[in-house]
Amino acid sequence: MPGGPPRPGGTAVTDTTTDTTTAADRRPAADARPPRRKSRRTRRAAAATVVVAAGGAAAAVALGAGGGTAGGTAAGGLPPQTAKVTRQTLRDTHSADGELGYGPASTATSRLRGTLTALPGSGDRITRGRTLYEVDDRPVTLMYGATPAYRALRPGLTGSDVRQLEGNLAALGYDGFTVDDEYTGDTAAAVARWQEDRGLAETGTVEFGSVVFAPGAIRVDTLHAGQGDPAGPGGKVLTYTGTAKAVTVELDAADRRLARKGAAVDIELPGGDTVKGRIDEVSTVIEAGDQGEDPQTKVEVIVVLSGAKAQQASEAYALASVDVSFTAGTRENVLTVPVAALLALQEGGFGVEVVTGSTTAYVPVTTGLFAGGRVEISGAGITEGTIVGMPK
Template sequence: MSGMFTDRDEDRDGAAPAAGAEVEPTQEGTAPPRAPGRRRSRTVLVAAAFVVVTAVAAVGALGLGGDGGEGPAAPPRAGSTVAVTRATLVERTKVDGTLGYGAEIPLPAKASGTVTWLPEAGTVAERGDTLLRVDDRPVVLLYGTLPMYRELGTTAGTAAPDTTGNPTPPAPGGAGGKGGTDGGTDGGTDGGTDTASGGTTGTGGGTGTGGGTGTGGGGNTDAPPRSTPPQPLRGMDVLQFESNLAALGYTGFTVDERFTSGTERAVKRWQKSLGLPETGRVGLGDVVYASGRIRLGQPSVRLGAAAGENVLGYTGTTRKVVVDASAQEASWAVRGAGVAVGLPDGTAVRGQVASVGRQVTAPEGDGGTSGAAPTVPVTVTITDQRSLGRLESGPVSVEYVGRKRENVLAVPVAALVALAEGGHGLETEDGRFVTARTGLFADGMVEVSGPALRAGLKVRIPQ
């Protein structure tokens, strides 16, 4: 029995069993046990092989140095390839904007009295339309840039100037009388005698009696005053008004700077059509001038309130976009520059910078503590108003062109790989890596340059 245990112990230690020793038969269906030492050595060999393979792969991927811009070749990897191309890259930037009709302007109505009728907000008014009524008199829209600053009409007649030299008639029975004195002086050369009531005697022609009535060239008699006919009013405001009157179909006068009787007759016909007294004169508050068609805003007063220049506001009828652009990055906002306006439904329409504000505004309620940049208002007009559909107001985006690079080498941004030593590179079709300096990024492409890069070179997009 002891020998059998010894033989098993020696066999367990890896030694061959002694001759003639009895060997315990192996049970059916059971694998023979493996030596522990052999299992450990086999595990070590597998781990060492994995480290070697990993190190080789790392060297192939990261050994990109080289002053010539190329590194050692690595085993080719699966993935799509693209060619380096020459292209023009354009940097586009989007900013937020607001679609609308612009800021409202107070209507310069000069009528005084009580407001008796107001239009509905959003009403579009043209030349000749009634904007509001004050004391039940219409205030009419006309086109022009010169504001109404005086009443228009023919001027009143004036008295003829007094050329007699006697602005004041002589007092009857005065001491000597004015006429007696004049008679004695003026007629003296004719040798007459002037005797004035009151005891004054003079030499010369004529005899003055009573209050100075001279005969023989002595006294003067005042002539009755003469009047002149009404004179036409002149001015550029007359020309502006007559142009509107003619455009409304009232003629019979010459459109010029003179408000003549012909203009007056045309005004009376116009007043009759408006239900106004036919005076032929245009009052200061009867009309309001604007540069063209206007869109009326929300009234600021109720019916029955006193009229004034802040009764009603208005805007133009053209929809536009206002952008509060960063004052530090507003170099794109040049009058006439083209932009793309993105609408809420995802469509884009063409726009053009119309004006750039000159007043810089700090963010509302900021106080300079948040670090937000000041802004300037940029107005963008849209020529094709029909492209906006029925949209009248709301948030939109404005896309403008920033930097632009023409005829440069470019690849998709996805083709760039980060290099171990820093910077970026590209993997060629045969597995080599070349350095690439990046420039402008735009539309998913990137500008690249380097000594090993050329148009047509095939590079791999990493998976």
């Protein structure tokens, strides 16, 4: 006799043979009917779970695709839920707690013997050519440069520290010499004029310890000695930071991909305002474990606030906790689906279950960026608005 009405999601089948069975014989056993929908949902959920656990990597246990082949008609009924393929911009972002301050502190140590006769106050800002502290009433001067002072500078010497000194003298208005790597008699004459203005003996030689080089203007953070204390080579005098507001963030080693020097970040201040920042320094630090625990590897990120507007917005906060949003990757104008829509195909790779009317088909796809619970996909026939199956 002719077959009955088509199954949901299937195709009607016509049987031309003579049916000699009884109604009881035709009734299938309760345990003989394959639980296709339940099986599909289980497989789909498993595939999505594996993808999420892999952090978006294309690695998953190969699962059967409901008995169908990639690109073929799927067996069983329609999926319990569906979603549309949408076109959008994906951003792989991550938020982390940060501490707003002035960035990492550096230590100024004395190279001169004597007594500390003058010190700045905590929070004081000192610029090029100004006194950082005094030893036996002799000023120790702040100058700008990346190379720390490591020797006395006198005629006949060459090196990058000579050029650094001459660049500072020129910036302070002294002339009559060429800014280069050679400490000439002309350089010594300019140094003597500078020494006269500073109240120092006009020797033309820069005594080791009479100048401290820092990358730029500084803010005194903490004093480690007091006025009247003895000064000596290696003795800590004070710590200092830069003058611009900065945020320090500690990331887990697994999030190292987020910390790219020069990358832009968003910083949410305690009042709710969001300002822009830029990653300035990235370093690896080892934190000692507590009570016998293993040490932990962390990634320390220094973020500088970008522009006068951001600096001004942060001035109301001396020290504060802030929220920093990193963007590890961006894909613009791409097709996306919820991660849960992905299936791991038995033949390898990923696919989605495309729903067309009352039928479905498994279509292989190539995955791209994973972000915010969605994944970038591409594949034959995958267009904006395509309907794909979803688990409950």
